[in-house]
Amino acid sequence: IGTDMKGVPDSLRVKAFRSDPDGELLGPLKATHVAVGDVEGVSSAIVGGSAAGRGAVVTNRPVVQPLAFDRTSFTGELPSGWDAEIYRNGELLGFATSGSDQRYRFDDIPLLYGENRFEIITYGPQGQTRSRFETLNVGDQSVPAGKTWYWAGIVDPGRDLIDFRKRETLPDSEQGLRAAVSVEHGLSQRMSVAALAQTLVENDERVTFVEGSVRRAVGPALVEVAVARDNKGGMAFRGQALARVGEVSIAARSIVSRDFAARPGGLGVTGEHRLSIDAPLNLKNRTLPLHADVKLTEYQGGDKQLEASGRTALMFSHFNLSSTLRYRRTFSSGPAPPDEMELALIGSGRIGRVRLRGGTEWRIAPQSRLERAELSAYWNAGENTDWEGALAYEAPAKRARARISHIRRFSGLALALTGEAATDGSVAAGLNLAFSLDRTDAGWRFSRQPLASTGSVRARVYRDVNANGQRDAGEPFETGALITAGLRLSDEVTDKTGRAVLGGLENYRAVAIGVDPT
Numbered sequence: 001i002g003t004d005m006k007g008v009p010d011s012l013r014v015k016a017f018r019s020d021p022d023g024e025l026l027g028p029l030k031a032t033h034v035a036v037g038d039v040e041g042v043s044s045a046i047v048g049g050s051a052a053g054r055g056a057v058v059t060n061r062p063v064v065q066p067l068a069f070d071r072t073s074f075t076g077e078l079p080s081g082w083d084a085e086i087y088r089n090g091e092l093l094g095f096a097t098s099g100s101d102q103r104y105r106f107d108d109i110p111l112l113y114g115e116n117r118f119e120i121i122t123y124g125p126q127g128q129t130r131s132r133f134e135t136l137n138v139g140d141q142s143v144p145a146g147k148t149w150y151w152a153g154i155v156d157p158g159r160d161l162i163d164f165r166k167r168e169t170l171p172d173s174e175q176g177l178r179a180a181v182s183v184e185h186g187l188s189q190r191m192s193v194a195a196l197a198q199t200l201v202e203n204d205e206r207v208t209f210v211e212g213s214v215r216r217a218v219g220p221a222l223v224e225v226a227v228a229r230d231n232k233g234g235m236a237f238r239g240q241a242l243a244r245v246g247e248v249s250i251a252a253r254s255i256v257s258r259d260f261a262a263r264p265g266g267l268g269v270t271g272e273h274r275l276s277i278d279a280p281l282n283l284k285n286r287t288l289p290l291h292a293d294v295k296l297t298e299y300q301g302g303d304k305q306l307e308a309s310g311r312t313a314l315m316f317s318h319f320n321l322s323s324t325l326r327y328r329r330t331f332s333s334g335p336a337p338p339d340e341m342e343l344a345l346i347g348s349g350r351i352g353r354v355r356l357r358g359g360t361e362w363r364i365a366p367q368s369r370l371e372r373a374e375l376s377a378y379w380n381a382g383e384n385t386d387w388e389g390a391l392a393y394e395a396p397a398k399r400a401r402a403r404i405s406h407i408r409r410f411s412g413l414a415l416a417l418t419g420e421a422a423t424d425g426s427v428a429a430g431l432n433l434a435f436s437l438d439r440t441d442a443g444w445r446f447s448r449q450p451l452a453s454t455g456s457v458r459a460r461v462y463r464d465v466n467a468n469g470q471r472d473a474g475e476p477f478e479t480g481a482l483i484t485a486g487l488r489l490s491d492e493v494t495d496k497t498g499r500a501v502l503g504g505l506e507n508y509r510a511v512a513i514g515v516d517p518t
Helices: none
Strands: 017-019 025-028 033-040 052-059 071-077 083-088 091-097 103-110 114-123 129-138 148-157 178-188 191-202 205-218 221-230 235-245 248-258 269-282 287-299 304-316 319-331 340-351 354-365 369-380 385-394 399-409 414-422 427-434 436-440 443-447 455-460 483-485 499-505 513-515
Touching (some): 033 148, 083 103, 091 103, 091 304, 091 319, 103 114, 436 499, 455 483, 483 499
Antiparallel strands (some): 033 052, 052 148, 071 103, 114 129, 148 178, 191 205, 205 221, 221 235, 235 248, 248 269, 269 287, 287 304, 319 340, 340 354, 354 369, 385 399, 399 414, 436 443, 455 499, 483 513
């Protein structure tokens, strides 16, 4: 259950079964998921990424299975004052800060052929740290032979089920309801077919389209071709492949559209062709991951735009550094804008008890100038006290700013006091208070742990005097014990009744609960 079972003997495999109230086995458990509330829609390689918002979904697809096998996206809750980092196979890919929709979103994340291990770390204003782990194995993504996966849902993008925000307008990608139905069927171990029907709003116009695709594994490669047609007669064609040659991962994709209104660029974009290569550079003492990406976009009227980028990352000691060089050139029948080139550097790491993070963007062409630079430091000064500071410079506004925060954690709440000033004379002060209300046998209590929006465990520890694995009358409850959940420790010890609560756990993930033997 939840484990890669390859190579495990049948005698050691475990299956899940439904049972009636008397324990009678009724057959294998059906992997159907139903969600009502804040959900994420389905994605399409031709139309683009999914949208998140209030709605309803019913599906039997694996939860982390992407529809587009060469790229994926991640989204999740990110309250005000929080920020996020994303890593793939230990490589730092990017940062995200909380926006008006209170979510982080990492779009267009490339996938490598083979195993892709993602970690998303979010940091809160009172020193909270949460991690989300996802593993996507490209090559094992085809639907099992004879199996059928389905997805059906409706989403109101950009709007939460319970939303106290008042917003006059929404981005174009979050206008109007989206509804979709997707079906995939495995013809063999190496071949599958899929169909998708979706309706959405693009450029203030309701568009409905259907898409059919065929996916086939060919040696160490995965190939897919697809065709789509919208309700106005527009057509789109897609071909893509993902392969590994030795240590080199190659991804290629080509999309051609003819009056296809559901594309993000609308009718103005007629073609998009992309080639990506990932390869390791093996040095004497370390390996540098190298990434190169070239994209050609074609527009109505004959204009074209070429975009190229290269990225490498360096991981040493307690630091992760990543640099990206981007280039853009426009080919036009008329006057074309000058070529653009920019360099971006990001880094994250630790020096002792101080967590550092920084980023900078430098425009190289058409003129050379610093666009943006920021450095932040988070110092764990004590068991319940932290300090956070940041320096930033924004070249377009010619504005520098500084921020300092003091964080104090009490047993029932966490408090952060913040002061900020900028060179344009603006000043600001903030107070951030975080707590949860928890109902126990003794009544309501305050807790600084996030309990309502994350997973939590309520445990009771006793001393098993006769070692029979269950609590018998007279066996005492244990006071002062620490509960463990995976690699996490509870913030508080068990009380005189042996109770403790551990919150802030990742949703929908199994975790081993234990007692710290020390």
